[in-house]
Amino acid sequence: MNITPLPNVCKSMPGVFRVEKDATINYSQELKATAEMLSDYLEEATGHRPERSPHAPINLTLDFSLDDEQYQLFIDQQNIHLAARTDRGAFYGLQSLKQLMTIADGCVSFACGVIDDRPRFPYRGVMLDVARHFFPKEEVLRLIELIAFHKFNFLHLHLSDDQGWRVEIASGPLLTEIGSSRRATYSRRKGYSGPHRGYYTQAELKEIVAHARRHHIEVIPEIDMPGHMNALIAAHPDLSCLRAPIGVRCDFGISPITLCPGCAEVYPLLSEIIRELVDIFDGPYFHLGGDEAPKKHWKKCPRCQKAIRDHDLKNEKELQAHFLNYFAELLRTYGKTPIIWNDGVTETIDPDAILQHWKFFTRKKTIREINSGRKAIISDYFHLYLDLPYAAIPLRKTYSFDPLFHGIKYPDNVLGIEATLWTEWISDRQKADFHLFPRLSAAAEVAWTERENKSYDDFISRLTHLYDHYRKMNIGYAEGRENYPNLPARLIGLFSWFKDEDWEMHRKKRKTKQPENDGR
Secondary structure, eight states: OOOSSOOSEEEEEEEEEEOOTTOEEEEOGGGHHHHHHHHHHHHHHHSOOOEEOTTOSEEEEEOTTSOTTOEEEEEOSSOEEEEESSHHHHHHHHHHHHHHEEEETTEEEEEEEEEEEOOSOSEEEEEEEOSSSOOOHHHHHHHHHHHHHTTOOEEEEEOEETTEEOBOOTTOTHHHHTTTEESOOEETTTEEOSOEEOOBOHHHHHHHHHHHHHTTOEEEEEEEESSSOHHHHHHOGGGBSSOOOOOOOOSOSOOSOOBOTTOTTHHHHHHHHHHHHHTTOOSSEEEEEOOSOOOHHHHHOHHHHHHHHHTTOSSHHHHHHHHHHHHHHHHHHTTOEEEEEGGGOOTTSOTTSEEEEOOTTOHHHHHHHHHTTOOEEEOOHHHHBTTSOTTTSOHHHHHTOOSSOTTOSOGGGEEEEEEEEOOSSOOSHHHHHHHHTTHHHHHHHHHHSOGGGOOHHHHHHHHHHHHHHHHHTTOOOOOSOOSOOOHHHHHHHHHHHHTTHHHHHHHHHHHTTOOOOOOO
């Protein structure tokens, strides 16, 4: 069936269900939200909104024998029957139903078939870095709708980094007054450009969270600490080991300047930031970052060295664990589970903290953590870092990825996957679309479809149909990326990416095909 991600049990049947102009709908009250969305969709397609009727041909019913995210869909020439235990399950059924719809000669129809479907993994995430380049609220709302269409259920927002602080904190106005704006941005093609600024008000974040909730997506905030903190330090320079003024960083890479974990004033400021954010983000998780924190200055810092002695720690690595554990414990008081990038997870890190695997050449360590009982989310650099060029991560490479690494003894400790979009070199929607799609559809199938049901050839055969939907949603997807390039082609592609030529060619080609519009 032409559905992506592929349902785990599905069978096509001959014929179609035609939506008549006087079509009606019936639904269990618990599934009202999804039924209203389906009615909106049919009204947009036909010009007629189905009325509710007890004898309707379109039915959404509760079935308590199903799992929370499971749905069953039966379509014959007389009826559409969608069953689910929860509105979340019904919502996923609606996403499949959308892909079965055809409009021809003014007639709306759905391909007949039977589906019994549920996800492989409970965690299916997408990360958007809004710190390196800011994406306005409207772009985040649009992304929520697009990832919901692919049955993702978590959106991770990277809200702070060296290059920008992107969230209003009422108790810390300097964070946005100073930290949300940088004087320039480095790009590979043009060198340094003009200033870049932006942040979300708390009201905007609440709107994002509410929109995500309507699409059965939880939003996870990330405040990366103690590294990647130059924007905060620009506003509060005494909080670094150097205690010297710095600006919000204009170029990229790993800064040697971090927060000072031996500075007592760091802890109440970050605690207040967390307190304000947990009131906005009502999901179960909060991301503490923890990655790429150089300790060069810690070794020479009197405050850090005193903290190591006072807390009977062995070294700077244990000092970082002590720092992160402080905030992990704080999050526990708010009912939140912390997530930490895997290079920040050491032997003394809170055992309940979730490891997010990303770093190359660290699989063995991640496997040991998983086998020791730690929960993990997999964001493998060489498969799920979608800001990298197609030459480095071809579509087939993402599709073929299996997050259950060889050697994992307890697969239930792998919660799922998260595809990431870092934005050092991605400044707008058009370029984000180019990098995300269609690779995000491949990642969706990794997260949703059981491995034994997957086939790359079958996936490719469904892409033509999926691209029709992408065009309707004005997604500027990368065309012609289905074949796995040979080594010379990949090397040329890497060179083109470095010079931004692959993007420029796509942009010019797309510009001649269709005008841009809002896409929502």
